[in-house]
Amino acid sequence: METQSLWSTMYRGFFRHRFYLFIFIFAHFAHGDVSYTVVEEMKRGSVIGNIAKDLGLSTASLSVRKARIDADKTDKRYSEINPRTGDLIVAERMDRESLCGKKVTCILKEELVLENPLELHRISIQVQDINDNAPEFSENLISFEIRESAAKGARFLLTEARDADIGSNAVQRYELQNNEHFTVHVNTEVSGRKQPELELIKELDREQKAELRLILTAKDGGNPQRSGTAAVHVTVLDANDNAPVFSKSVYKCTLAENSDVGTLVTAVTATDADEGPNGDVTYIFDHVSNNHVSLFSLDQKTGEIRVMGEVDYEKEGSIELRIRAKDGPGLTSYCTVNIDIMDVNDNPPTISLKSLSSSIPENAPPGTEVGIINVQDRDSDKNGQVRCSIQGNAPFKLVPSIKNYYSVVSTGQLDRELVSDYNISIFATDEGSPPLSSSKSVHLSVADINDNPPVFEEQSYSAYVSENNQAGSTLCRVSARDPDWRQNGTVIYSLLAAEVNGAPVSSYVSVNGDTGLIHAVRSFDYEQLRSFQVQVMARDNGSPPLSSNVSVSVLIWDVNDNSPQILYPAPEGSSFMTELVPKAAHGGSLVSKVIAVDADSGQNAWLSYHIVKSTDPGLFTIGLHSGEIRTQRDISQSDSMKQNLIVAVKDNGQPSLSATCAMYLLISDNLAEVPELKEISYEEKNSKLTSYLIIALVCVSTFFLTFIIIILGVRFCRRRKPRLLFDGAVAIPSGYLPPNYADVDGTGTLRSAYNYDAYLTTGSRTSDFKFVSSYNDNTLPADQTLRKSPTDFLEAFDESTDASQQKPPNND
Ligand SMILES: *[C@@H]1O[C@H](CO)[C@@H](O)[C@H](O)[C@H]1NC(C)=O
Ligand SMILES: *[C@@H]1O[C@H](CO)[C@@H](O)[C@H](O)[C@H]1NC(C)=O
Ligand SMILES: *[C@@H]1O[C@H](CO)[C@@H](O)[C@H](O)[C@H]1NC(C)=O
Numbered sequence: 001m002e003t004q005s006l007w008s009t010m011y012r013g014f015f016r017h018r019f020y021l022f023i024f025i026f027a028h029f030a031h032g033d034v035s036y037t038v039v040e041e042m043k044r045g046s047v048i049g050n051i052a053k054d055l056g057l058s059t060a061s062l063s064v065r066k067a068r069i070d071a072d073k074t075d076k077r078y079s080e081i082n083p084r085t086g087d088l089i090v091a092e093r094m095d096r097e098s099l100c101g102k103k104v105t106c107i108l109k110e111e112l113v114l115e116n117p118l119e120l121h122r123i124s125i126q127v128q129d130i131n132d133n134a135p136e137f138s139e140n141l142i143s144f145e146i147r148e149s150a151a152k153g154a155r156f157l158l159t160e161a162r163d164a165d166i167g168s169n170a171v172q173r174y175e176l177q178n179n180e181h182f183t184v185h186v187n188t189e190v191s192g193r194k195q196p197e198l199e200l201i202k203e204l205d206r207e208q209k210a211e212l213r214l215i216l217t218a219k220d221g222g223n224p225q226r227s228g229t230a231a232v233h234v235t236v237l238d239a240n241d242n243a244p245v246f247s248k249s250v251y252k253c254t255l256a257e258n259s260d261v262g263t264l265v266t267a268v269t270a271t272d273a274d275e276g277p278n279g280d281v282t283y284i285f286d287h288v289s290n291n292h293v294s295l296f297s298l299d300q301k302t303g304e305i306r307v308m309g310e311v312d313y314e315k316e317g318s319i320e321l322r323i324r325a326k327d328g329p330g331l332t333s334y335c336t337v338n339i340d341i342m343d344v345n346d347n348p349p350t351i352s353l354k355s356l357s358s359s360i361p362e363n364a365p366p367g368t369e370v371g372i373i374n375v376q377d378r379d380s381d382k383n384g385q386v387r388c389s390i391q392g393n394a395p396f397k398l399v400p401s402i403k404n405y406y407s408v409v410s411t412g413q414l415d416r417e418l419v420s421d422y423n424i425s426i427f428a429t430d431e432g433s434p435p436l437s438s439s440k441s442v443h444l445s446v447a448d449i450n451d452n453p454p455v456f457e458e459q460s461y462s463a464y465v466s467e468n469n470q471a472g473s474t475l476c477r478v479s480a481r482d483p484d485w486r487q488n489g490t491v492i493y494s495l496l497a498a499e500v501n502g503a504p505v506s507s508y509v510s511v512n513g514d515t516g517l518i519h520a521v522r523s524f525d526y527e528q529l530r531s532f533q534v535q536v537m538a539r540d541n542g543s544p545p546l547s548s549n550v551s552v553s554v555l556i557w558d559v560n561d562n563s564p565q566i567l568y569p570a571p572e573g574s575s576f577m578t579e580l581v582p583k584a585a586h587g588g589s590l591v592s593k594v595i596a597v598d599a600d601s602g603q604n605a606w607l608s609y610h611i612v613k614s615t616d617p618g619l620f621t622i623g624l625h626s627g628e629i630r631t632q633r634d635i636s637q638s639d640s641m642k643q644n645l646i647v648a649v650k651d652n653g654q655p656s657l658s659a660t661c662a663m664y665l666l667i668s669d670n671l672a673e674v675p676e677l678k679e680i681s682y683e684e685k686n687s688k689l690t691s692y693l694i695i696a697l698v699c700v701s702t703f704f705l706t707f708i709i710i711i712l713g714v715r716f717c718r719r720r721k722p723r724l725l726f727d728g729a730v731a732i733p734s735g736y737l738p739p740n741y742a743d744v745d746g747t748g749t750l751r752s753a754y755n756y757d758a759y760l761t762t763g764s765r766t767s768d769f770k771f772v773s774s775y776n777d778n779t780l781p782a783d784q785t786l787r788k789s790p791t792d793f794l795e796a797f798d799e800s801t802d803a804s805q806q807k808p809p810n811n812d
Pocket of ligand 3: 549
C-alpha cells in the first residue's frame, strides 16, 4: 500500500509538467481533454487524479450534472469518478499486459459525461508497467547435442525467455551457471529482442565429460528483479579425437622355443577413449619381417599374439614385433613386443670326424693318437654343454684338446691277431634335462706287424712207417699256424740240416714247403734203423722272418721180412756137430738145444720150434718155445745109436717164416767108441778145419762158462735164489751170435751174462725186453745220462719198450 502510493506520487510529480502542457493545450483549442498516468495493478478505489479540479469544475455541480465515466468503445470501465471529491478512482484492475500486451504505451480511453449541459471530456489514462512478471522459458529443459570437436567460439542458439513485462522489466540478462565450457552470449536484435546463444569457450571432451547439465537463468531489469531458469542439457557427441593407447609401450615376454602352435605369447591391449567405431581398436603387425609373420599370429580384435610356426632359439634368441593399433577412422598408435626365446634342449650334440688314420699298427704304443673329433651342440648354456666318451671295451679314450676338439687315443697295447678292427663308438650327451645324446661309430683297423712266429699245432710229431716202404710215401704232415696277416702269416716248411746215421737227413725224408707233408725219400729197414728224428722249421715270410722248430720222430715198424736164423746147431753142411747123449740118460733129460734168432721183433721174432722129422719119433721132444731137446723116455739098448732130428723154427709173423736145421745125436758115453763117427766125419768135406774150429770153440766156451760160474757164484752170495738155473751144461759159443747181438752182449759184465741167460732160456730176442724192463724198473731212472750210453744199446732199449706193448710173449 505504501509503495503503491509512493509510486503514484512519483508518477504524478513526473507528469505534472506535461499535465500543465496538456492543460494549456486543451484549454486553448478544445475543452475537456485530460490525461492521467497510472501504474498497473492499482487497487480498486485508488485515486488516479482529481478530474474536477483539472477541468475546472466545482465538485458541487458534479453530482448535479450527473457526472459519470463512460468507456470508449468498450463496455468495461476501469475508472470511476467520486462525485463528492471529483477524484477519478480505479474501478477495475488494470493489467497492462492483458490490456496492451507488448505495446510500449498503453492508453485507456474513457469519457467524462456531464449533463446539463451536456459536456463530454475525453480522458486518457496511460497505464504504466510494473515488474510483475518473471522471465519464463518455454521449456524447462533445453537439450543440445554438440560434437566434441566443436571449435571454440561456436554458438548455439538458445530459446529465449519471455517476460510479459516490457522495457526494463523485460528480460535483460541471461546467466549460465558457472562452467568452464560455455558462456551465454546475448544477441540484441534491432527489435530489441535479446536472443541468447551458448558460446563454446573451451573445447568439449566427451571422454572427460560426456554430458553437461547447466542452469540457464534469465533475469529482467525490474526492481525487484525477477528471473526464470531452464536446464540446459548438453550431450557431447564423440569425435575421433583419441588414438588408441597401448597399456604399455613395450611388452616383454618370454617364450620357450618349439612351443606348440596356438600357444599364447602375450596379449597387447590398446584402449581408445572414443566410442563406437571411433573406439573400435584393431591390431595389426607393423613392418614385421615375413619370417616373423609366419611365426606369430595376431588377433585383430583381442590383440593376442599366438605361436603359429616353429620358434627356434638357435635361429633367433629374441624377437621384436611392432604392433599398430588402429581405431575405426584410422587413428593409430604403436607398441613393441619383445619376445625372449628361451632355449630348450632340442638339439642333440653332433659328432664330426675331423681326421682319422685308416689304420694303426698293432705295435703302436699306448697313447697313440688315431683321430680327432669335434663335438658341437647348438643349444646354449647347460643344454649345449657336452660330455663325450667312448663306449664299449675298445682300448681307446678321448682326450680333450682345444675347445670342442677331442683326440682319440689308444689306451692299451693292440693285438691285431686278437682284434683286427675296432668300431669305436663315440657317445656324446649334453647336460640338458632331459639330456639329448648322439653317437658315432668310427671304424679303425689294426695293421699287422710280424709279431707272431709260426706255431706248430703239436709240440712234436711222430710218424709211423712200416719198413720196406716205398720211396716217396707220405709219412706225416706237420702244420704250423701263424696268425699274422698275409706274408707275415704265410708259413714255409723246411728241414733243418742234420745227419742220421752219418747221412744227411735229406736223404731220408723231405718236406713239402707249402703243405708240410713229410715224405720218405728212401725205403727204410727196421733192422737197420728203427727210428730217427728230424727237425722241421716253419718260417713265415715276414721281414725279418720268424720261425719255430719242431722235431718229428720217424718210427719204423717191423715187418716180418727176416726168417728165423738158427745159430745152433750150425746150418746143414757148414759144420757137422754131434751131440752126445749118455746112454744112461733118463726120460726128460736135456739133451741139446736149438738156438735161433730172428732179426725181426715182436711176433715176427717169436719163435716156435718143431721137430719135423726124426729117426725115432718117440725118443725126443723139443720145447715149443725154448728149443730144448729132451729125451722123452729112458734110453734103451735097443735104440739106434745114431739119431737124426730135423727141427723147424718158425716165427709168429704173418705170414710166418721158418728155417730148418738138422741135429745129430749120438747115444754114447764115449766119442771114441762111436764107429759111425768117421762116417759122419767123412761126410763132412772140410773136416780138418771144422775140428780145429770145434776145439777153439770148446776152449772159448769153457772159458766163458767158467767166467759165468764165477760171476754167478758172486751173485749167488748176494741173492739167495739165483735166477738162472742150468739144467745142463750147454755151451753156446758167442761167436755164433750176429754182430749186433754180440754188441749188446758185450756192453757190460753182468748184463752180458744176463743176456746170455736170456738167450739160453728163451732162445729169442724177446728176452731182450725182459731184461730191459727189469733193468728199467729196478735200477735206472729215465735219465738223460742213460741216453748217453752207446747208441745201439739205446736203440735196442727203445725198441723193446715199444715192442712191449704188442708182444704177448714177454709177459710170461
Ligand atoms: C663294425 O661295423 C661294421 C659295419 O657296421 C660291421 O660290419 C663290423 O662287423 C663291425 N666290426 C666290429 C669289430 O664290431
Ligand atoms: C708285415 O709286418 C711288417 C712289420 O713287421 C709290416 O711292415 C707289414 O706291413 C706287414 N705286412 C702286412 C701285409 O701286413
Ligand atoms: C730252429 O733251428 C735253427 C737251426 O738250428 C736255428 O737257427 C733257429 O734259431 C731255431 N729256431 C727256433 C725258434 O728255435
